[in-house]
Amino acid sequence: MKVLIVYAHPEPESLNGTLKDFAVEVLKKEGHSVKVSDLYAMHFKAALDGEDFPDRTDKEKLVIPKEQMNAYEKGTFSPDIAEEIEKVKWADTIIFQFPIWWSSCPAILKGWFDRVFAQGFVVDLGKGRLFDKGFLAGKKALISVTVGSPKELYTKYGINGDLEVHLMTLWHSTLEFTGIENYDIFYIFSASSMDDKRVKSELERFEKVLKNLK
Structure with missing residues (x-):
């Protein structure tokens, strides 16, 4: 199986960084091919704008869907978008590894979707x-997400609301919208207060998930 990991965290030594590195190790041991898009390390541009389309069909007015369709058809996206599109094409499975910030994904990952998941x-x-x-x-x-707060704060009646509902725009309105089938979301709650013993336990739990990817 070919697996692309899209990783969004600025600190390599973070729990998210550990999970990303662990996933690469486990998946390769299982015989899978792995590529990683480390968005912060790549300094990936988050803003979708006219620079994404070097060969504009309309120089006066930027109409995003039209320019995306044209750029994909002619192969004229900016190089960073073109490279990510090829990775997505290559992959059988994509793992999105990120922390929950303000009940959603980091802006750099949202920008990746805005720019790479182009119409056409x-x-x-x-x-x-x-x-x-x-x-x-x-x-x-x-x-695969880490959450600083305890799980009870992200339930239907918790003060932060149901996290799965918050993430619906990602797993349903983005991924399923394009035809992608989702595995169950992997959550780690109370990530900001973990000791080494719990990190080991969570990695063992994550390993089981990774080994069940098909």
């Missing part, structure tokens, strides 16, 4: 190519 590549709204007819149908994704 992942969907074609005009032709109804979305959800099970989306261009990424057949691929799978695992969302």
Whole structure:
């Protein structure tokens, strides 16, 4: 299996960094091919703008869907987008590893979706190519997140609300929208107060998830 890990955390020694490195190790031992997009290390540009389209069809007005369709058809995206598109094409499974910040993903990861999940590549709204007819149908994704707060704060009646509902825009409105099938989300709560014993326990739990990817 070919696995792409899209990793969004600025600190390599963080728990997210540990989970990313651990995933690479486990997956390779299982015989899988692995590529990593370390967005902060890559200094990945988060803002979708006109610079993404060197060969604009309209120099006066930027219409994003039209320019994305044109750039994908002609292969004229900016190099950083083109490289990530090739990684997504290559992958059978994509793991998204990130911390929960303000009940969502870091801005750099949202920017990755804005720029890489381009119309024409992942969907074609005009032709109804979305959800099970989306261009990424057949691929799978695992969302793996760390949360600083205890789980009870992110339940339906917790003060922060249901985290799965917060993440619905990612797992449903983004990933499933393009045809990707999701594994169950892997959560680590109370990540800001973990000792070494609990880190070891969580890595063991994560290992079981990784070994069950198919």
